[in-house]
Amino acid sequence: MDAIVKNFPLLDDASGRPTQKEAEEAVRVLLRWAGDDPEREGLKDTPARVVKAYKELFGGYELAAEDVLGRTFEEVAGYDDMVLVKDIPFFSHCEHHMVPIIGKAHVAYMPNGRVLGLSKIARVVDIYARRLQTQETMTAQIARAIDETLAPRGVAVMIEAEHMCMAMRGVQKQGSTTLTTTFTGSFQSDPAEQARFMTMLRGFK
Template structure:
C-alpha cells in the first residue's frame, strides 16, 4: 500500500520561507529553459541560470526590506506646515504573482502630516520595497497606504497606482496600452470628498 501523501502546508505572510540554495535555484532555471524547448547546455544559455538568479536577487529584494525602517526618520521642524504633501509620478516595476511577468507604471502618494513629515525620497523608496515582491496591483496599493498609516500616523493618506500589465499585453487578450488604476483613501481623504477631488486634480485624474 502506498504511503499517504500529506498535502503541502500553505505559505502565509507570517510563515518563514526556506529559500533554496543558489545552486538549486540555478538548476530550476535550467529546467525551465529545457521545458520551454531549448537546450540549457548550448553556449548562449550556459550562463543564463546564474544571470537569472542574480537578477531575481535584485528584482525581488523587497522581501529583505522593512517598510518601517524606510519611514523611521521624520522631521518635525517644518515651519508649521500641515497641509497636503504629495509625491506624484513615482515610477515602479513589479512582477505579477499570477504569471510572474512584469507590470509597471507610476505611483502617486499624498498625506496630511500630523506630527512631522518624512523625507520625500523615502516615499519613493517605500514604493520600491513593495514593488520588488511578487504582487498584485490591488495588494500593493493597500500595502503602501497601510505602511504610511502605521509608521507616520497622518491625519489622512491617499495612494493611486496606474500600471500596464504585461500579462494582458504579452499573452491572453494581448491588449496594448491598457492602464489599470487603483486607489485607496484613509482618514480625512476617506471622509472628505473635496480632499479626494483635490488629490485627483493634483495628480491629473479628474
C-alpha cells in the same frame, strides 16, 4: 517526513529558502521545458544570470517599510497641508504569471506634526513593487505602511500601471492601463480632499 526532508537538501537559511545552486537548477529545468538546451553556448550562464537578476528584482522581500519610514522630521514651520509625490516610476511582477507590471505611483499624505523625507516615499513604493504582487494589494500596502508608521491625518495612494500579463498573453491588449486607489483618514472621510488630491495630481489650477 524523513523522505520529504531528504528531497529538499541544502536550504540557504532557516526560513527554508533554496540555495543558489538549487535556484539555478530550477532555471535549467524551465529552459529544457521551453524546448531549449541549457548547455548550449548562449544559455550556459543564463541560470546564474537569472538568479542574480531575480535577487535584484525581488529585493523587496529583504526590506521592511517600517525601517525606511522610521526617521521623520518635526521642524516643519507649522506646515500642515497636503504633501504629494507624484509620478514615481516602478516595475513589479504579477504574482499570477510572474511577468512585469510597469507603472507609476502617486502618494499623498496630510501631516500630523511630522513629515517624511520625500525619498522615503519613493523607497516604500520600491519595497512593495519588488515583490510578486497584484496592483490592488500593492496600493493598499503602500497606504497602510505610511498610515501606520507616520500616523498622519490621512493618506492617498493612486497607482497607474500596464500589466504585461494582459499585453503579452491572454487577451493581448497593449496599452491598457489599470488605476487603483486607496484612501485613509481625512482622504477617506472627506470627498473634497479626495477631489483636491485628484486635482493636484492632474496638475489643474
